Structure formats: structure tokens, C-alpha cells
Amino acid sequence: MIAANLPILHVIIPLIGAPLGLMFRRSPAGAWLLALIISWVTLADSLALLLIVSGGEAVSYEIGNWAAPWGIEYRVDMLAAYVIVIVSGIGAVTMLYARQSVEAEIPRDRIYLFYTMYLLTLSGLLGIATTGDTFNLFVFLEISSLSTYVMVSLGAERRALTAAFRYLVLGTVGATFYVIGVGLMYQMTGTLNMADLVDRLPEVAETRTILAAVAFLTVGIGLKLGLFPVHVWLPNAYTYAPSVVTAFLAATATKVAVYVLVRIYYTLFKGGVFETLPVDEILLALSIVAIIAMSAVAIFQTNVKRLLAYSSVAQIGYMLIGISLVTITGLTAGILHLFNHALMKGALFLALGCVFFRIRSVNVDDMAGLAKVMPWTMAAFVTGGLSLIGIPLTVGFVSKWYLILASLEKEWWLLAAAILFSSLLAVIYMWRVIEVAYFRERPAGAAAIGEAPLAMLVPMWMLVGANVYFGIDTDLTVGTARAAAELLMGG
């Protein structure tokens, strides 16, 4: 029974869990425990799925036993399982971390709402990665987005509200664009099911309607994933959201959106879209600007969360570069970076969460001398930073290796140079923080503080450990990414 329902359990369980969270109004710890258990059960389901599909066979599930063209089909292939594992893995770790951080940052009477929203987001994100139906994807997109807006708005500062509102406006525009694109495709093919679209799209691929659909889909998803230059919602949302939310979103939400883009380009259109519309070149150009300009902007930030937010926009550029190279190596690099970036940004934002937990600020200047009082937190930050820069033995290096390899394969030397240059910018912005934390003295009269609590350190170090582990043992990540890329390019 469970085996047959595996492809849907990871979506359903958090979805059912969300309203249950409402019962824990008076007991934040209860709500946390619920979210924690659900996250880990979800992770277990996701890992089982990955195990099943790693043979290369996709798993399909028909909701309510309605056959595919009429009913909604859930379809999990290698790439989907990979993204599902990223999302549920990060979810599980952040929940382990969340309890104290959330209690410190969100008013006590709203904590149960936070966990409810978190579960909804989790369900939505996993649903996006699971569904084989384009319209159902929109529904999940909105489930995750709406709950995300709420989570962002729970931030302590009042600017969290405006950040959430602006995110809502742009996010809704993006989702609506996506719906328009889906509608145009439906108009031409009469189906919403991805598997059917694959069959029917080639016939009509060159029509103006489909070209318009591609444009709408690209812009719509671009808004969601923080594509430069429509990333404007991202820095504020990441900066003012509660620490746990930022860590979770930075590591998952944008990744899922990138996944959708890959699905559209490579599964639905089988890469043929690049012949009719120069989306690959446009994405490539935008991404190159992103990795350089956004890294440069990051250098000048005084708020470390915002700094990392800009860095995220740049890092998304890396993924898009990989995708827009339209080669197996390029796609491998892009997919690989989905996972690796989730690990590094997750670790970095969790470290910042610990910092905020103790000093109630994430400004560079307030972090002076922090390494002395919070050695474990800052060591985690440094490791995450080195990974972001791409120092060997971290995941960042593996990503960068494949990305540059992919650009050299195409003999695009300047692209390789641009990628390396942006890594150098990453050195600068990470180093600023590291230097202040390690070599500046703590200001006289600063409150005496200690290391973050163990319950936060352990999950954070789990992610840091993963940064190193997957930088050394790349069988799982590179293997899966490569297999997924080959399926996408060959299929």
C-alpha cells in the first residue's frame, strides 16, 4: 500500500499536517514537533523515491485513479526525485534547527501559524517537483508562494511586511504569466499533461502561439526563481524574513523554480525550444551579468543576510548558465549546482541564524570579534563561505569544476573567465565578513554572549558536513545529476 503510494505521500503528508498544526495554538513546541516529524517522514519517503527511480525508470501515479489525460498524473523521474530530496532534506534539517530560532524571532502566539505555513510551503514545493500536470504545477506554485509570503511577513522588523507585499505582487504576476503560458500551450495541444505535451508540442512548436507561450513561461518562472533583472523582490524578502525561513527558502524555493524551467525547456520541448527562440542566449547573457553584477553588489552590503541574498541571485546565474549551455556537461553542472548551492546557502543562512539568535543583528560591524565567542558558528560560516567561493574539498568546487568544464567544452573562454572572475568577487564579499569576525576585537561593552545552543549547532553542522562530504564523495550528486542530464538531453 505504502509502496504504491510513495510518489504522492511526500506531498500529501505535509498537506494534511498543515491544518493539524493549527491545533497547537498554545503549544509552540507541539507545532514544532509536528513539523519536525512530518519533515523527516517526508525525507524518508523522498529517499525511498530516489532509490526507486535511480534505476532510470520513472514512477507514475494517477490521482484518484483517473487515467492520465483526464486525471492528474504524478510522475517522478530521476531529476524530480533529486529535487524532492533536496527540498525535503533541507526541510528536515532546518526544522531540526528551527525551534529556538523561531521562538526568538516570531511572537509566541503566532508560532503555530509559522509551522502551518512551513508545512504548506513544503507540500507546495514538493508538489511542484512531483506533478506531471502543468496546471497542477501552477496550483502547487501558488500554494507554496502564498504560504511563503506569510512566512516572510512574520519577520521581526516591519520591513518584512513590505518585503512580503512586494514579493506577493511580483510572485503573483509571475504565476499568472505561467498560467497564460500554460493556457496558450493548452490551446494548441489540448492537453495539460506533460507526457502528452511532449508528444504534441513538436508539431506546433514553430507557431507564434507556442513561441508566445515559451516567452510567458520563461518570464513567469524567471520572476519566481530570481532571474536577473527580475530578482528585485529577492534581497528584501531574504533579508527581513525570519532566519529559518531565509535558510529554507534560499535553499529550496529558487531551486524548485529552476527545476520547473528545466522541465519546460528540456522535457516539454526536448531542447527544441532553443532552435525557435534564442532563450538560451538570452538566459546566458542575463546570467553572466548576474554573476558579475550581483556579486559586485554583494560586496557593498553591510547587512550580511542581504549580502548573501545578492550572492544567491549570482549563484542562480551559475545554474542558469549551466542550463543554457545545452550540453550534457552544462546541464549536469546546472543540476549539480542546484544541490550544492542548497547546501552552502543553507549552511550559511543557518549560521547567520545563530548569529542573530545571540546578537540580534546580522550587520557586518556588529559581528566584530564574534569568532572568539561563537567559534563553532563562525567556523561553520567560514566553511560555507569557502564552499561558496569554490575552494576544493567543498561542494562549491565540484560545481565550479563542471561549470567551467562545460564552458571550455564549447570553447567559450570568456564565459569560463567570467565564472572565475565572479568567484573572485565571492572571495571579496565573504572575506569581508570573515575578517571582521576573526580579526577585529569585540567592541568594548558588548554584551557577554556565548555560543549558540547545541540544538542549533548540530543541524547547522550537519549541513556544513554535507558541504564537505559531497565535496569529497561526489558519486551520489554528480552521478545523479549526470544521469538526469543524460535523460533530459537524450529523451
Added chain:
Amino acid sequence: METVIGLFNYWIVIVLMMAGFYIVIAQENMIKKMVGLSIFQVAVFVFYISMSNVFGGTAPIAAEGFTLYSNPLPHVLILTAIVVGVATTALGLALIVRIKEEFGTIEDDRIRDMEEHGEESEA
């Protein structure tokens, strides 16, 4: 004439869409932004419904004497989309209420001023 009158609801869709989108971009008042957003979404709903029309078909309800129906699927989809739209509007309005409480205004440009000058200096 065919393109103007025959595709008349698509023209409406485009006009509505652009009007809504323009309001979202141009208006500073957050309530108006939400209104624009709703119009924008409604345009898409109209688009889906127009698309489902089959010439000569009736509403997709099984009944004696009718063999040709409009495509019911888009209707169902749009039902879902309307729900999503309502949720979005509700959430947006709720946020606006909170913003009004915190900032005392719902004009986006004034809030931006307050954020940039008021809070940056504290921070």
C-alpha cells in the same frame, strides 16, 4: 473585421491584462495595486474561458438533445485559479492592513522613503 469582431473576447483579454498590469506597475497605492493584480488575473480567467468555447456548443452539462458541448476542463481549471486569486487578494489585503498599522500609510513611495531614510539610519 474578422480579427476585430471574431476575436473580440481576446481583445478584451489583452486590454484587461494590460490595464491590470499597468496599474500594478504605475500605482503607488497598495490597494490599487491589488485591484490591478486582480484585473490582471481576471483577464487570464476570461482568456481560459474564451478558449474553451466550441462554436455551437452549449454549456457542458449533460442534457437531452444536446450533443455539442463546450470544453469543460478550462472551466474547472479557472475555478481553481479563482480560488487561488481570492486567496492572493485576501493575503495581500491582510498585509496592507498590517502595513498601514506599522507605517501609517499604504503609499508605496512614501514607505520606500521611510525605509530608506528612516530605518537605514537606525540600522
Added chain:
Amino acid sequence: MTPETLSQLAIAVPLIGSVFILLAGKWPNLRETVTLTTAVIMFITVVSITPAVLAGARPDVVLWEILPGLAIRLTIEPLGMLFGLVSSGLWIINSVYSIGYMRGNREAHQTRFYFFFAIALASAAGVAFSGNMLTLFIFYEILTLSTYPLVAHHGDPATMRSARTYVGILLSTSIGLLLFGMIWTWQATGTLDFKQGGILEGKVEGVMVAVLLALYMFGIGKAALMPVHRWLPAAMVAPTPVSALLHAVAVVKAGVFTVLKVVVYIFGYEFLAETSASDWLMIAAAGTLLFSSIVAMRKDNLKARLAYSTVSQLSYIVLGAALATAAGIVGGGMHLAMHAMGKITLFFCAGAIYTAAHKTEISQLNGIGRTMPITMGAFAVASLSIIGIPPLGGTWSKFHLMMGAAEADQIIYVAVFMLSSLLSAAYLIPVVTRAFLRPPDAKSMGAAATAESGIREAPLPCLIAICATAAGAFALFFYAGDIARLLEPITAN
């Protein structure tokens, strides 16, 4: 134990030692004992690999495959053997010196100092024994990162600025250029293993060979080829033992060692000679060599002068590699050892002068030979070795390098080597003459110092170290043949 195990042990020992150093942090005597013990064990480990390598064995061990076909791999060949011996051997002496220096100057954060020192040595050993470019690159980066806290030791704003220059140049060249070159190599050949005769022949052509070489040569910032040499003078803000062992031996030698490795095992020196791809490198190295000597002459700060001297001497080795002849490469390898011994002595002396007399500028050194005869005597010996005057070690490496230039029919570079020897005499000898021949300058000695008379040397551990390395510079003159024999197989095909 097999040489394979020993090669891993040589890297593991300082790492394990570093943990014990941290644990012993509260008890300085215990901590320093741990450091010394670790250094001795490491040296013994490295020495015990030597017979096998001399006998022609190439211990090779694949530790872990990171990416398909790309592994962390250790291979010991003669060049790495030599570098390993030099850095681990000098670590013992340097540890003795450090004890005197760090205590004599009452430096803060001593545990951190010894801890990162051990890590740096572990990564130097890793660089020495790496079996492919990726492994080398990894240890190279760890070396950069682990020496950063040592350079930034004092933590004041000026120091931090210099430390930023240090890490900025080293990281950006390695990530921006070296990594680029590596991935390019991988893309062209499908391997990064060090192979006798090189791996690039026939895989890269025409002007691209020169471009790739440039990526490597400027990417290896630690070799301090101008214009990426700025980090080295910047690193002089570190405590002197750091300058001595790391910025005269481990770090900079890791740089030129990598240059030699790349030329011999990635490009293959014969391939370079055929394609003339290294012609520009000869010019660049010769330019660096001469220009930095001139800069050195103009520096009044003793450590700065020594730093520029190092920049110049490193270019000897790069030039030796660029000549792409057997004698040039052997000469480069020998110079790696000879210069290490000489330069560490000079830095030890500079540190001793600072500890005993608190002087940093050369113009303050008038007559200091009278109060610090042993230190300045050693300084003189080491200077002569750097200049290349028999019977000191530096003679032989310069001899081989000039042979290399002659072999390549590049007579002009023979002249460059000679001219540079003259220049190095011009910036080193005045220090010695000033110390011994000029009368003490009452004004510059300051009020407190005028009262003192007679011998006033640095602490005993410092003196022991200075004498040991000075004697080493002398001894190398007689053991140069052995080094040449050790290195000869690398030029065979």
C-alpha cells in the same frame, strides 16, 4: 612500513600534531614540546622514504576519487622528495627558533601560531607528495588559507591590510588562473596526473601552449613572478619565524616547486623546448629577477629587502624551468634547496636582530656586528651562499642554472644570472659591512642602548637555529652532488 604508508603519514603527522598543540595550548612548555616532537617525527618519516626513492621507486597511492577519473593521489618523485626533505627538516630548526623568538618578543596567540604552522607544514608536505595537479591544487589552497592567520598574526589595521593583499593575490591567482589552466588541461587531455614527459604533447597546439603556460605561471602566485609578487613583501608583517620558514621556504618553494612540476610533468620540458612556448617566460623571469634585485637594493627595511631578494631568487628557479633543458631543471631543483637554507638563515638573523636590539631598518645596523657577532657572522655566510660564492651551497645551483642556459643556447641568460649575482652582492654585502666595519651609531642606538656594551645576542634557541642553518648552507656545498643525483631521473625520458 611501505613508502606508500609513509607518504600518507608524513601529511598526517603534522595534522595530528596540530590537534595536540591545540589541546596543550594552556601549557606552553608542553605545547612547544609537542611541536618539536611532531617536527622530528615528520622529518624522520620523510627521511625514511628517501632510500626507496633514491633507488628508483615511485611510491604511488590513490586515496580517494573525487570526480570520475580525478582522485586525491600521492606520488613521490625526486623533486617532491627534495621539497619534502627541505621543508620538514627546516621545520625542526625553525621550531627551535620560534620558541626563542615568540617568547623573546612576548607574542600573543602563540597556540594559534603553532597550530596553523603545523597545518601549513602538513599542506606543504601534501604539495610535495601530490600525484596529480588536483591534489597539488588542494594542498596549495590549504597552504594559502592556513598561512593567512599567521600573516595576520598581529591583527592591527596595517597588518590586516597586508594580510588582505596576501590572501587576495594568492587566492585570486590560483582560482582565477591556475584553476582555469587545470580545467583546460583536463578538458584537453582527460587527466591531471603528473607523468614523466608531460601530458600535453599533441593535445594543445600553437600559441595556445604559451597561453596555457601563462595561466599556470601567473596562476601559481606563490612563485611570485612579477606582477603577482606583491603578496610576498606584504607577508613580511608576520612574525619572523613565519617569514623564515614559510616565506623563504614552504610557501614560496611550494610555488616554484609547482612551477617545476608543471613544466616537467604536465607540459614536459622537451615539448616546451620544441614549441618555444616558454620563451616569453624566460623574459618574464629574467625581468623579475633583475628588477626585484634593484628594488631590493632600495629597501631599507631588512625584511623587505630579504623579501625582494626572495622574489628575485625564485625567478632563478622559474627561469631554470623556462629554459626547458635538463641542466636548467636540475639547477632549479637544487636552487630550491640551496636558497631555502640560505634565506632561512637570513630571516633568522633579521628576527634575532629584532628580538635582541629591536631594529628593523638596515640604516640602524651600524656596528651591530660587535654586539651580535654570531648572528651577523651567520648572516655573512648565508649572504655569500645566496650570492653563490664557494664553498657554499648556492654555488652549485647557480652553476647548474648557467649550464642550463648555455645548453639552451641562451647565452644572454648566462649573463643575466651573472649580473643578478652581482646585484645580490650589492644588496646583501652592505648589510654585513655596515654591521662589522662601521662604528656603532650612538644616535640610532637610542638612549637605552648606549649604555650597553659587549655581546648582546638573541635568546639561545634562536642562536642554535641560526648556527644550524648557516652550517647547513656550508654543508650543502659538499652534498650538492647527492641532490643532483636525486634529481637527475626527472629529466630522463
